[in-house]
Amino acid sequence: MSASNRPSISEAGGFISKERMDTLLGNYAAEHADQKSADFVKAMCFSKDKVLELLADDRAAGLRIYYGIHIDTDGDGIKEKKMVLVATDADGNDILPAGASLDGVQSKDMALILDDGLPCPNYCGGGGGGGTDQKPE
Numbered sequence: 001m002s003a004s005n006r007p008s009i010s011e012a013g014g015f016i017s018k019e020r021m022d023t024l025l026g027n028y029a030a031e032h033a034d035q036k037s038a039d040f041v042k043a044m045c046f047s048k049d050k051v052l053e054l055l056a057d058d059r060a061a062g063l064r065i066y067y068g069i070h071i072d073t074d075g076d077g078i079k080e081k082k083m084v085l086v087a088t089d090a091d092g093n094d095i096l097p098a099g100a101s102l103d104g105v106q107s108k109d110m111a112l113i114l115d116d117g118l119p120c121p122n123y124c125g126g127g128g129g130g131g132t133d134q135k136p137e
Contacts, residue, residue: 013050014116016084018097021113024068024082031069031079041081043124044117051085054114059095060087068115085114 016024055063068082087095095111 013046013114015050015112016115018113020115021066021068021084021086024070024084024115025066027069027071027079041119043120044083045120045123046085046114046117050114054085054112055087057087057095057111059089061090062088062092064088064094081119082115083117087111 051063054060064086066084066086068084070080070082072078072080089095096113097111
């Protein structure tokens with residue numbers, strides 16, 4: 001894929017509900033034995049701004065990343081590997097939303113959950129990480 005067709009890393013990620021997080025993590029746990037398939041996703045890239053927004057909660061002292069699987073429900077059965085990010089407090093407890101507003105939009109004082117990063121392989125970049133398309137040193 002050419003650089004001009006790649007999604008912007010600065011826009012990668014989207015906040016999800018606690019219910020979606022539970023579904024993704026449950027699906028991943030059920031499918032973990034299938035990780036050695038040809039389309040194995042080994043990493044995700046997230047926007048700095050979105051990660052900083054996630055960590056802007058005054059209670060946040062760290063970040064936890066869970067593995068999940070989104071199972072497509074349109075009939076083709078595609079299983080998309082996910083990484084779900086949550087802030088943690090100083091005791092290592094997840095900081096999760098207590099609930100969502102009636103319209104499904106979370107208020108600024110509610111905890112956030114981050115999803116929709118760019119997968120590696122496909123969007124690995126050449127920054128020296130674990131990507132398959134790294135630039136030689």
